[in-house]
Structures are given as structure tokens and as C-alpha cells.
Amino acid sequence: MLVRHTVPHPSLLPFIETYWCWESEAEPAGRLPRILPSAESEVLLHYRTPLRTMSLDGTVLKLPHAAVAGPQTRPCDLLPGLEGNQPGPVGIIGIRFRPGAFRLFCRLPADGLTDAILPLEEAWGTVSRELLHRLQETPDWQRRTRLLDDALLKLLESRQPARTPVDHALSMLRSVQPDGRPAVRAVCDALAVSERQLERWFLGRVGLPPKRYARLARFQLTLIRLLEPGGTPSGLLPLEYGYYDQAHFLRELRSLAGAPLASFREQPDFLSFFYNTPGASSRNLEWNQNGEGERCHEAVEVQWLDAARDGGHP
Known part of the structure; x- marks a missing residue:
């Protein structure tokens, strides 16, 4: 191919x-x-x-x-x-x-x-x-x-x-790393909007609620880093992205990807x-x-x- x-x-x-x-x-x-x-x-x-x-x-x-x-x-x-x-x-x-x-x-x-x-x-x-x-x-x-x-x-x-407030929210939810990744409430406070208003903005622009977007962004960033050659040890990396431990991330992987890490x-x-x-x-x-x-x-x-x-x- x-x-x-x-x-x-x-x-x-x-x-x-x-x-x-x-x-x-x-x-x-x-x-x-x-x-x-x-x-x-x-x-x-x-x-x-x-x-x-x-x-x-x-x-x-x-x-x-x-x-x-x-x-x-x-x-x-x-x-x-x-x-x-x-x-x-x-x-x-x-x-x-x-x-x-x-x-x-x-x-x-x-x-x-x-x-x-x-x-x-x-x-x-x-x-x-x-x-x-x-x-x-x-x-x-x-x-x-x-x-x-x-x-x-x-x-x-x-x-x-x-550029709109949604662009700022997207950047905040994706780029800030935990200790930790900002909660939706923190993003709302930074933009001076309610959670309901932020969700309406996200559904109209992104197609996902902000919490779902943040979950997918965290998952994707973690998986990318885990698959980089010579990167952070796999047991430590999920902690950097706000997962409780490696087992927490592996459960998320099964839930979102339907397959174990080895297959990727x-x-x-x-x-x-x-x-x-x-x-x-x-x-x-x-x-x-x-x-x-x-x-x-x-x-x-x-x-x-x-x-x-x-x-x-x-």
C-alpha cells in the first residue's frame, strides 16, 4: 500500500x-x-x-x-x-x-x-x-x-x-496536561459562560459535548505517546494525562477501541x-x-x- x-x-x-x-x-x-x-x-x-x-x-x-x-x-x-x-x-x-x-x-x-x-x-x-x-x-x-x-x-x-470562544475551549481542553487537564467547569469559569452554554456551543460546532471531546482528546494523546518508540515507560505515561493508573487507561482503551494495546x-x-x-x-x-x-x-x-x-x- x-x-x-x-x-x-x-x-x-x-x-x-x-x-x-x-x-x-x-x-x-x-x-x-x-x-x-x-x-x-x-x-x-x-x-x-x-x-x-x-x-x-x-x-x-x-x-x-x-x-x-x-x-x-x-x-x-x-x-x-x-x-x-x-x-x-x-x-x-x-x-x-x-x-x-x-x-x-x-x-x-x-x-x-x-x-x-x-x-x-x-x-x-x-x-x-x-x-x-x-x-x-x-x-x-x-x-x-x-x-x-x-x-x-x-x-x-x-x-x-x-476565532470564537469555542476555539479557546478546544485548545484548553486538549493542551493542558494534568496535574491536570482542566475540568469543564474550569473552562466555563475562564470563558465566563455556563456549562449549558458551553455544551450548546460544542454541539453546534464540534458535534460532541465538551466532556466527551475532552475524553477523546486525552485518549488519543495518550495512545499516540504510548506508541512512540523510545518514549515514556507505558506504566507511567497514563498518569501524565490524568488516568489513575495504567489499568484505568487500559480499560478506557478496551471501551473506546475495542482491542488491547498490543494490537495497535x-x-x-x-x-x-x-x-x-x-x-x-x-x-x-x-x-x-x-x-x-x-x-x-x-x-x-x-x-x-x-x-x-x-x-x-x-
């Missing part, structure tokens, strides 16, 4: 973390990774066979060619798309929005996207069809990223978002790519200030786990 990963135009960086791409000429070897709960939204643009998702209860959903996935509070597994009865080749471009940012690029209510994957046309209208068509006709990755930049900058210009340590390339952890795909997460205004691009080969190792998908 070829993985590409590139930062967007600097004007988009406050809203978008990365552009990414998965590509294979044939059926991908092994199984695709599990997607974990997250407060981010993703735009998914398939230029080959659309992927499928499978929830933990076994429900399989075929993704639209152009889709938007809102914040997810439950994990799901990814499956290759089908051409007839056979898995087809993978070709997908993703736009990962920062928490609460996708709402600034459309008029859909954020809470309507939570735990949902919708046709992108519901959010962007004909822009989604036009963008997908142009991406399908453009095989070069650098030209594709410029197409994404152009489309998103136009959407952003039409909305002209301004077997997929370092995936986590390096998907969660921006240090590793194979992190070196291009900077804008290349070489006097020409061109960004860094990187493509890496990733070998997913062999499905036979753990029984594969049903």
Missing part, C-alpha cells in the same frame, strides 16, 4: 491537519486498520473502488465515492471495496479537519455528523462532484493537493470564519501515518520554506497486518 501525506496551504493549517492518500494497484495485502474514536472530521474522496466500514457488531457499510465522516465515538474496521464479488484496488484521498473545523466549511449542523458518514454532496453540493471529477483526472499527487487547496480556500473565503503496537506504520506520530510519515508535516513556496511531499510503502495472523475479517 502506498501512503502519501502532505500538509495543506498555510492559510488552511488552522483548520486542516493534513491531506493523505492510500493507493494500491490491486487488492490490498492483509487487513486494513481499525479506525479509532476521534473528534476530527474527515472528507473521503475515492478515485478507485470505495472502501467499506464494519462496526463491532458486524454491520457493513459501503462508503460513497465522496463522503464526510464526522466525529466518531465508536471504532470501526475498514474493508476493501468490492468489484463484483472480489476486493478491488484502493484509491482514496482524505482531508483531515481539526476538531470543530469542518463546520466552518459548510452549513450542516455539527451534531448531525456525529457517528455518521454522509455523502459529501449534502455538505458541499456540486463542489463535491466537481472536485472528485478533477481529482480522478489528475494522477499527480502534487497537482491533486493544489486542487484541494484551491477548493478549500474558496469555501473558506465564502465563510470567513472568525503491531501497526506502527498505520498509527504513524494516521495520527501524525513520529515515524515514517511525519517528516513532511512542515511547509518547505525554500524560497519557492513549495511544500514537502512524501510517499511511503506501508504493509498492513496479515489478516491470517488474527483471523481476519468475517
Whole structure:
């Protein structure tokens, strides 16, 4: 599987973390990774066979060619798309929005996207069809990223978002480390608003209540750090992020991810790519200030786990 990963135009960086791409000429070897709960939204643009998702209860959903996935509070597994009865080749471009940012690029209510994957046309209208068509006709990755930049900058210009108290609350709930991470009440006091008002703001902008957002942010940050090579010993790290002990975090991992920690340590390339952890795909997460205004691009080969190792998908 070829993985590409590139930062967007600097004007988009406050809203978008990365552009990414998965590509294979044939059926991908092994199984695709599990997607974990997250407060981010993703735009998914398939230029080959659309992927499928499978929830933990076994429900399989075929993704639209152009889709938007809102914040997810439950994990799901990814499956290759089908051409007839056979898995087809993978070709997908993703736009990962920062928490609460996708709402600034459309008029859909954020809470309507939570735990949902919708046709992108519901959010962007004909822009989604036009963008997908142009991406399908453009095989070069650098030209594709410029197409994404152009489309998103136009959407952003039409909305002209301004920084709001929600942005401050998002930053406070994610960046402050315990001793400890601020309680929602402390954030409300800092912003001089009630908890009910803050929750209304979060549901309208992020799609999650502030306590749920803080829980997912803490979980994601802890998991990223645990999977970094040569980092803090795993028995101590959860304490830094406000868990009572390692057992507390492992229970949270089972609850939110539906799998033990060891299963994610077997997929370092995936986590390096998907969660921006240090590793194979992190070196291009900077804008290349070489006097020409061109960004860094990187493509890496990733070998997913062999499905036979753990029984594969049903």
C-alpha cells in the first residue's frame, strides 16, 4: 500500500491537519486498520473502488465515492471495496479537519455528523462532484493537493470564519496536561459562560459535548505517546494525562477501541501515518520554506497486518 501525506496551504493549517492518500494497484495485502474514536472530521474522496466500514457488531457499510465522516465515538474496521464479488484496488484521498473545523466549511449542523458518514454532496453540493471529477483526472499527487487547496480556500473565503470562544475551549481542553487537564467547569469559569452554554456551543460546532471531546482528546494523546518508540515507560505515561493508573487507561482503551494495546503496537506504520506520530510519515508535516513556496511531499510503502495472523475479517 502506498501512503502519501502532505500538509495543506498555510492559510488552511488552522483548520486542516493534513491531506493523505492510500493507493494500491490491486487488492490490498492483509487487513486494513481499525479506525479509532476521534473528534476530527474527515472528507473521503475515492478515485478507485470505495472502501467499506464494519462496526463491532458486524454491520457493513459501503462508503460513497465522496463522503464526510464526522466525529466518531465508536471504532470501526475498514474493508476493501468490492468489484463484483472480489476486493478491488484502493484509491482514496482524505482531508483531515481539526476538531470543530469542518463546520466552518459548510452549513450542516455539527451534531448531525456525529457517528455518521454522509455523502459529501449534502455538505458541499456540486463542489463535491466537481472536485472528485478533477481529482480522478489528475494522477499527480502534487497537482491533486493544489486542487484541494484551491477548493478549500474558496469555501473558506465564502465563510470567513472568525476565532470564537469555542476555539479557546478546544485548545484548553486538549493542551493542558494534568496535574491536570482542566475540568469543564474550569473552562466555563475562564470563558465566563455556563456549562449549558458551553455544551450548546460544542454541539453546534464540534458535534460532541465538551466532556466527551475532552475524553477523546486525552485518549488519543495518550495512545499516540504510548506508541512512540523510545518514549515514556507505558506504566507511567497514563498518569501524565490524568488516568489513575495504567489499568484505568487500559480499560478506557478496551471501551473506546475495542482491542488491547498490543494490537495497535503491531501497526506502527498505520498509527504513524494516521495520527501524525513520529515515524515514517511525519517528516513532511512542515511547509518547505525554500524560497519557492513549495511544500514537502512524501510517499511511503506501508504493509498492513496479515489478516491470517488474527483471523481476519468475517
